[in-house]
Amino acid sequence: MGATTVRAEDIYREELAKIGADDGRVVCVEALPGGAHHPFESAHPDRFFQLGGVESAMVSMVEGLVTAGFRVFVCGLGLGADTRVSRLPRLTVAYLRAGASVMVPHTQTDLAQLRSMPRVQIAVPSGAREIRAVLRGAARSGRPCHIRIGTETSDAVAAPWPGAADGDIPSVIWDVAAKPGDAADTDTCLVSIGEEGTRLALAVRERSGDLAHAHLVYVDDSHLAAAAGELARRHGRLVVLGGSAGPDGAAEGLRRLLPGCTVLGLSHPEPGGSFAADVERALSMAKGPGE
Template structure:
């Protein structure tokens, strides 16, 4: 049975900790609330207090001692989770922790997070991708920021996810009917849902899905995208000078890169942006 990204994260981290004593979980869930990690590894589970900033020094000490702390904010309907502000989140990352934010909405905090040196930014979709990213983060020597969804959604199986190997920088869900096809580039769960809805209405479109958005991997993804397509509509990323769409546009000179709709269930708006790029019949 498929799980939401948030539940898949909790389950996968708990399983990893059984074989890696360095993995520690700090969560907005209060101690004793039945978090699976706490039930399996109570000596390595910490509930985040309301004054969560006090835990930054704890995280820093854990990293210095050789542990790999994962800090998870509570599920949120909008923006960051209950562990606090973007400023607090960046302090955890700068201390060396991997931070997990349960929220599937558009990436309003991306321009700030991408400025952090040495942090991998990941926005997996669904159960399998989330598990693969968590495994990679647990084995990495750098912090990750992982944004996960809280709703169970149907996702296609990922045959390109190989145990022990990094998640591909570009997952091609469809290559389109010809080289001139407009390519949808989806980011995050909401963006992927919009892109799949648009392809359902216009199956000739190409669709490339991105999981990692830090500068190093986004540059690699842009190289692959540019070798295969010339016109792109990005779904799931907010507009802004340092946003995903604008960054891809800078990395793809000579290509057309435009943003999809800003919010909500707007498959028709995605198709309208495709028409702006004059998709051939």
């Protein structure tokens, strides 16, 4: 879309350092051993802990810090070249159970396990602005948050919405770029989740501007239930783009919550396919048979 992209984990670390300046309870635990300059370490060395691969010590430290009243954020999990992917879900769940928020790039944690922890918020931000807003919301609430980000990000790939700076993210973000009356004139609504899902939804809307577009950042059970009610009040047919596939994904969750609505899902690109092909598939799902 012509916008400069940045590394998503850099946005995460820089914003966390800014939040730490405003809130002395915020602590950063870095899971990646060694590495380049860390903005949180430079700004708040007394609240920065780099423990590398000493996993048992990290989890115990997180538990102690949370018990002492600190807001703990774990960074770098899964970024190291020597990290074994098979242990990431176990580590992620351990940190969340201890009460920390965890940034997890490029990986999928078992959603069933996440949903079994009712205090845990599940965030899939799209764009640098949403990453910042999710971090500020987690720091303010004190609730552990599972934050899944991509490799690179840009605010050009995000649903247009105002007022993100304070971290107050609504359950449903309505695309303010939609033409007046669009949402009322069509029964079908694109529901985007994450970087790829949002990029796909915006491309589909460029092809078919009469489609409504709603965007979800949080997909845990409580947020999804609130979103379901708001979506159903406006639309009877939902096409969910992005998010996780399977019985614990957002599309299946909305399908269970809204038995009176038609809920379709396109969670990941077709194997071996192209973005253009995904746009066509999504457009076909949105238009329905014979349209």
